[in-house]
Amino acid sequence: MDDQIYEIVAKTLNGESTGEEKARLQSWLNADPLNKKEYEEIKMLWQDAEEVLTKPEFDATVAWEKVNRQIGYSAIEESHKRKGKTINLSVTIKLLAAAAVLVLGIFLLRPFMEDGLKEVVAVHGNESITLPDNSHVLLRKGSTLKYPAEFKGGKRQIALKGEAFFDVTRNEQQPFIIDAEAVEVKVLGTSFNVNCGQKKAIVTVASGKVQVSKGRDKVILEKGQEGIYTAGKLVKGNAVSNGYMYWQTGTVKYDLVPFASVISDLSKILAINIKIDESVAVDLQEKPIAIEFKKSTIKQILDDVCLITGCKWSYINNEYIISKP
Amino acid sequence: MTSRDSIDIAFKDLFDKEYGKLCRYALTYVRDMHLAEDVVQDTFIKIWEQKRELISSEDIRFYLITAVRNNSISMLRKQNKEQLHYTEEIQEPEPETFITSSQMREEATDRAARVNDALNRLPTKCREVFLLIKLHGMSYKQAAENLGISTKTVENQMGKAIKIFRDIAVSHSVIFFLSLMLREWHSIFINLLK
Incomplete structure (x- = not known):
């Protein structure tokens, strides 16, 4: 009996009860003032639950950009696939090709297998890795790091795709070298962030000295400096912020940095488009500001x-625009 | 307007409307805001790639909810497996309450804490039914269909949920709790006399 009354209470609070059930609830409520009090307490907590269930908030705008980008890629893949279907290879050729790939694959992989090369892919989140020389790497979600089980010979060679923060144990006899897609990074012992792709790379130094090279070009960076490789050129500059901390801790700090530089840096860190509209006066754009986000x-x-800054922002066509109010 | 465009718009609308809710739903399984978002985003992408014809149908919302639930559960399974293999490499996740995020915890009022307490005590099946009805606003019949159970079972589970809510509401109100106890003792006493 008792349990049944709770089913009726639930149905009533969800607007599912029948006339008969309503009557039964009413007579239960009338039977004892404590029943009434009990019902009120349940109802209150039940309504609170509705409010709690609207939290936490998620940013659908940012998420949509990601999903939209992904969908864009798959649309391209799809059109490739459709084109691919028109080429009809005979079974023999396919088998021969498969055999060739297998042989080539074994041939290419053999040196790695002998070295006992490890590959870590950060699939679900940032991954913390300790290398054989006790150097520490925080590998950003989605990135890949390859390194040997043991550093032999005159150098410590590893390979990175994506982004990672390195804290390298000092060893002057054995330089630490990162094959970072577009560039090569060489250090003796320091801490720095590497964000690399096939055509672009940014290396930012947190402490010590770092050498970044592309073919014969090279730059030597010190604390607070960054080396940027893009459009075939390698340049050195001062980092505007500790923006590389953003993916690690969700924090970034600007210490009297011109407004416009803060915005272009934020664009880069957050991987979104932010623009300052022409309506914002030039001297305001150049005004140094101090701000921190956590x-x-x-x-x-x-x-x-x-x-x-006394501005306002809006979101139009996948772009955040900052303008005069 | 081509049909392709109208599907695009329907998809964006669906995303805007359901994203937050679905993330909160996934969060009850995976207990991590980033993971929850990953699961929901992947689900939307998969629907676009594989079930595009469903997007403008009426049932898409129910389909999405089921897909997010299944994907959350398989994500959890995958994680548990990985943790077995690489325990030394993966950091232990912070123990999370039902609704996570530090922001939330800071502003959690006493009432919200009570609700969280109640939600955390719901048994798995009961919580599933509860979320479909309270979070996604389904009717008993829709929830029953979505979970492949009878409407009677839904009624049962919701009764259970209410009872857990009642226990928590009562235990927080000392005077009320005492008077209920007194009433029970009283009836036991009378039964003994009979």
Whole structure:
């Protein structure tokens, strides 16, 4: 009996009860003032639950950009596939090709297998890795790191695809070398961030000295400097912020950095398009600002930036635009 | 407007409307905001790639909810497996309450804490039914169909949920709790006299 009354209470609170059930609930409520009090308490907590279930908030705008990008890729793949279907290879050729790939694969992989090369792919989140020389690597989600089980010979050679923060144990006899897709990074012992792709790379130094090279070009970077390789050129400059911390800790800090530089840096860190509209006066764009973000959403970041600069922001055509109010 | 465009728009609308809710739903399984978002985003992408014809149908919402649930569960399974293999490499996740995020915890009022307490105590099946109805706003019949159970079972599970809510509400109200106890003792006492 008792349990049945709770089923009726649930149905009533969800608008599912029948006339008969309503009557039964009513007579239960009338039977004892404590029943009534009990019902009120349940109802209150039940309504609170509705409110709790609307939290936490998720940023659908940022998420949509990611999904949209992904969908864009798959549309391209699809059109490739469709084209691919028109070429009809005979079974023999396919088998021969498969055999050739297998032989080539074994041939190419053999040196790696002998070296006992390890490959770590950070699939679900950032991954913390300790290398054989006790150097520490924080590998960003989605990135890949390859390294040997033991560093032999005159150098410590590893390979990175994507982004990682390195804290390298000092060993002057055995330089630490990263094959970072577009560039090569060489250090003796320091800490720095590497973000690399096939055509672009950014290396930012947190402490010590780092050498970045592309073919014969090379730059030597010190604390607070960054080396950028893009459009076939390698240049050195001063890092505007500790933006490489953003993917590790969700924090970034600007210490009296011109407004416009803060915005272009944020664009880079957050991987979104942010622009300052022409309506914003040039001297305001060049005004140094000090601001810090800790695990803020894009909305909160833009709100804060606008608050201290007296601007407003809007989101139009996949772009965040900052303008005069 | 071509049909391709109208599907694009329907898909974007669906995303805007359901994204937050689905993330909160996934969060109850995977207990990590980033993972929850990954699961929901992947589900949307898969639907676009494999079930595009469903997007403008009425049932898409139910389909999405089921897909997010299944994908969350398989994500959990995958993670547990990986943790067995590489325990030394993967950091132990912070123990999370039902609704996570530090922001939430900071502003959690006493009432929200009670709700969380109640939600955490719901048994798995009961919680599933509860979320479909309270979070996704399904009717008993829709929830029953979605989970492949009878409407009677849904009624049963919701009764259970209410009872857990009642226990928590009561235990937080001391005077009320005492008077209920007194009433029970009283009836036991009377039964003994009979």
